[in-house]
Amino acid sequence: MSNKAIRVLLVDDEPAIRRALRTPLMELGFQVGEASRGEEALQLVRMETFDAVLLDMNMPGIGGMQTLIRLRIFAPRLPILMLTVQDEEHDKVQALDNGADDYITKPFSIRECLARVRSAVRRAQAPERPEDAPIRIGEIEILPTRRIVRKAGHPIRLTPKEYDILYCLMRHAGRAVTSGKLLTSVWGADYRQEVDYLRTFVRQLRKKIEKDPANPCYLLTDACVGYRFAEEVGFLGAADTHHPDDHYLPHS
Amino acid sequence: MAFDRTLPGLLSSAIALQGGWWASFPVRGWILLALVLWIAATLYLNAHTGFSRNQRKSKRTEAENVCELVRRAAHLDLQQKPGPQMASLIHSIFGVEAVAIFDGDLDEIYQSGKWFAGLEDTIRSIFIFETVRDDPEMGLIRRVLRVRNLPIGAMLLRGETSELTANNVASLLSITFDRYHALASEMRMENAKKAEELRTTVLDSLAHAYKTPLTAIRAASSGLTEMGHLSPAQSSLVALISEQTELLNHLTTRLLRTARLERQSLHTEPVAIAPLIEDVVAGAREHLADLSVKIVLARDDLTIFGDRGLLDAMLTQFVDNAGKYARSGSTVTIQAAEQSAEVLLSVHNLGPAIPAEDRERIFDRYFRSTPQHHAPGTGIGLSVAKHAAQAHGGRVWVTSDERRGTTFFASLPALRQGGQA
Numbered sequence: 121m122s123n124k125a126i127r128v129l130l131v132d133d134e135p136a137i138r139r140a141l142r143t144p145l146m147e148l149g150f151q152v153g154e155a156s157r158g159e160e161a162l163q164l165v166r167m168e169t170f171d172a173v174l175l176d177m178n179m180p181g182i183g184g185m186q187t188l189i190r191l192r193i194f195a196p197r198l199p200i201l202m203l204t205v206q207d208e209e210h211d212k213v214q215a216l217d218n219g220a221d222d223y224i225t226k227p228f229s230i231r232e233c234l235a236r237v238r239s240a241v242r243r244a245q246a247p248e249r250p251e252d253a254p255i256r257i258g259e260i261e262i263l264p265t266r267r268i269v270r271k272a273g274h275p276i277r278l279t280p281k282e283y284d285i286l287y288c289l290m291r292h293a294g295r296a297v298t299s300g301k302l303l304t305s306v307w308g309a310d311y312r313q314e315v316d317y318l319r320t321f322v323r324q325l326r327k328k329i330e331k332d333p334a335n336p337c338y339l340l341t342d343a344c345v346g347y348r349f350a351e352e353v354g355f356l357g358a359a360d361t362h363h364p365d366d367h368y369l370p371h372s
Numbered sequence: 373m374a375f376d377r378t379l380p381g382l383l384s385s386a387i388a389l390q391g392g393w394w395a396s397f398p399v400r401g402w403i404l405l406a407l408v409l410w411i412a413a414t415l416y417l418n419a420h421t422g423f424s425r426n427q428r429k430s431k432r433t434e435a436e437n438v439c440e441l442v443r444r445a446a447h448l449d450l451q452q453k454p455g456p457q458m459a460s461l462i463h464s465i466f467g468v469e470a471v472a473i474f475d476g477d478l479d480e481i482y483q484s485g486k487w488f489a490g491l492e493d494t495i496r497s498i499f500i501f502e503t504v505r506d507d508p509e510m511g512l513i514r515r516v517l518r519v520r521n522l523p524i525g526a527m528l529l530r531g532e533t534s535e536l537t538a539n540n541v542a543s544l545l546s547i548t549f550d551r552y553h554a555l556a557s558e559m560r561m562e563n564a565k566k567a568e569e570l571r572t573t574v575l576d577s578l579a580h581a582y583k584t585p586l587t588a589i590r591a592a593s594s595g596l597t598e599m600g601h602l603s604p605a606q607s608s609l610v611a612l613i614s615e616q617t618e619l620l621n622h623l624t625t626r627l628l629r630t631a632r633l634e635r636q637s638l639h640t641e642p643v644a645i646a647p648l649i650e651d652v653v654a655g656a657r658e659h660l661a662d663l664s665v666k667i668v669l670a671r672d673d674l675t676i677f678g679d680r681g682l683l684d685a686m687l688t689q690f691v692d693n694a695g696k697y698a699r700s701g702s703t704v705t706i707q708a709a710e711q712s713a714e715v716l717l718s719v720h721n722l723g724p725a726i727p728a729e730d731r732e733r734i735f736d737r738y739f740r741s742t743p744q745h746h747a748p749g750t751g752i753g754l755s756v757a758k759h760a761a762q763a764h765g766g767r768v769w770v771t772s773d774e775r776r777g778t779t780f781f782a783s784l785p786a787l788r789q790g791g792q793a
């Protein structure tokens with residue numbers, strides 16, 4: 121993906137942070153818009169086109185969370201990445217549940233920031249993928265039409281709930297999925313708080329799909345937030361055209 | 373319980389019944405108590421019909437004076453020391469020639485009226501030797517002040533008053549001193565709590581304020597690297613900036629976390645060990661970059677009744693520590709075992725040994741072990757781990773030698789069936 125294609129709106133009330141991000145981003149070919157408050161960001165997004173928004177969580181005025189909620193109303197597919205600090209897990213979860221695409225914990229490196237932005241933009245620009253389209257990431261392949269999962273070509277026996285968890289995570293590969301969202305999606309809203317329940321299933325799932333469950337490389341934990349399926353390779357389908365390195369596995 | 377019908381008897385019974393809640397005894401309660409005492413005194417006097425009319429009148433006056441003292445004592449300003457106030461009250465209400473009170477806790481003497489030389493030694497000796505014998509010739513009345521049978525001070529009166537009244541006054545003094553000390557202790561605790569809250573709030577704000585410049589420095593230095601065009605020397609310096617920013621960030625995060633942990637009260641719930649370990653390992657990935665992690669569980673459903681945040685902080689500290697000191701490429705083993713009613717958590721790494729003399733002290737705040745294997749740190753983390761284990765009624769310790777490596781242990785009460793630790 122070319123950097124030139126990406127227009128980023130940088131929203132942070134701290135001029136030093138905007139400056140430290142703006143300079144390398146522009147140098148690396150991004151187009152950068154800036155806002156120091158949420159209200160200003162809402163106006164800019166209405167007037168101009170952006171490919172992604174880097175939105176600080178803690179700002180004066182309406183703040184990051186409220187800005188996110190309002191942005192989502194008229195820009196449902198615009199990738200929004202929240203800039204948070206560690207120990208604000210509750211805010212991270214709330215932001216993801218309110219539609220943020222991802223979060224970046226301050227302080228972060230430009231490399232990490234660029235990777236997250238590119239990944240979010242790539243996902244947003246990929247055509248809508250049919251729900252039953254097969255997905256392959258690394259050695260793990262899931263075939264929704266037949267509820268089959270394979271690891272390096274060999275079928276893996278999963279319980280229905282394990283399958284549902286894996287499918288939900290792989291469908292959103294690269295994105296943090298909150299525990300609450302996973303629980304609601306797999307068990308229903310009544311189970312939203314049963315985080316230990318989910319952890320037990322994730323442990324079982326890791327034993328089946330990971331080479332070393334203690335050092336997972338697919339099913340990653342976002343501590344105190346939820347889980348994230350690694351985005352090692354892209355989805356099957358049109359997304360592949362953007363990623364020549366991705367390994368395409370023909371539908372069997 | 374059988375009650376003594378004398379006034380001191382009633383007072384002592386009340387003290388014995390109520391223990392230490394005098395400090396919070398409401399004013400209305402004191403007035404009620406005074407009324408009860410007055411009635412008791414009247415009953416007592418009526419029961420002693422052998423007295424002459426004048427004697428009965430005198431006794432009644434003394435009983436009324438005691439009630440007045442009780443009433444006034446109930447309204448004392450206990451922000452101030454009660455000794456001077458009580459000495460003055462007793463002097464004026466009972467019309468004795470002089471009053472002296474010794475507060476054993478504060479080692480202070482308060483007096484009202486004219487006293488002879490050597491008063492200090494006399495009143496101290498009453499307290500030390502528990503001398504309660506009166507001296508009618510000198511007109512001296514000696515009493516030891518007691519709370520729950522322990523001497524806390526002494527009273528010396530000069531002038532005419534009955535033994536019964538002296539006993540009542542001494543009992544009331546004891547109660548008042550007890551109230552004062554209980555209130556003072558409560559205020560000290562309250563002040564200490566406020567100071568602690570202020571300290572943690574300042575730490576919290578500082579740690580947050582640090583994040584902005586840290587973010588700018590990290591983004592700027594990593595931006596320079598990403599943009600390229602740097603000479604090897606420039607790259608090296610930029611890498612140093614990035615590395616030290618990371619260190620400063622780590623320290624700030626620790627500070628923030630410590631401040632929050634110390635401020636929060638324990639929020640207990642059943643905490644499953646296996647996912648706890650997984651979360652900790654996920655959070656400590658950076659510190660375990662070139663190491664393998666092995667998790668060994670006695671049972672998959674091992675559970676502790678505790679505070680998830682504190683347990684996470686404790687285990688994170690152990691794992692961070694192992695990551696910091698483990699030999700490159702070695703394995704860090706995290707184990708959870710059951711031992712009777714306890715869950716034993718341990719984190720093992722191969723690396724330099726901790727000297728025997730440091731093994732207890734490394735859990736003390738700000739203590740850092742010998743610098744032979746220098747690694748960045750504040751000396752706060754392991755004290756947080758100790759604090760966290762103790763808050764759960766558990767303990768921490770470490771074993772270490774060059775050959776077998778270093779293992780940090782935490783022993784915590786296990787969750788029994790029925791949901792209690």
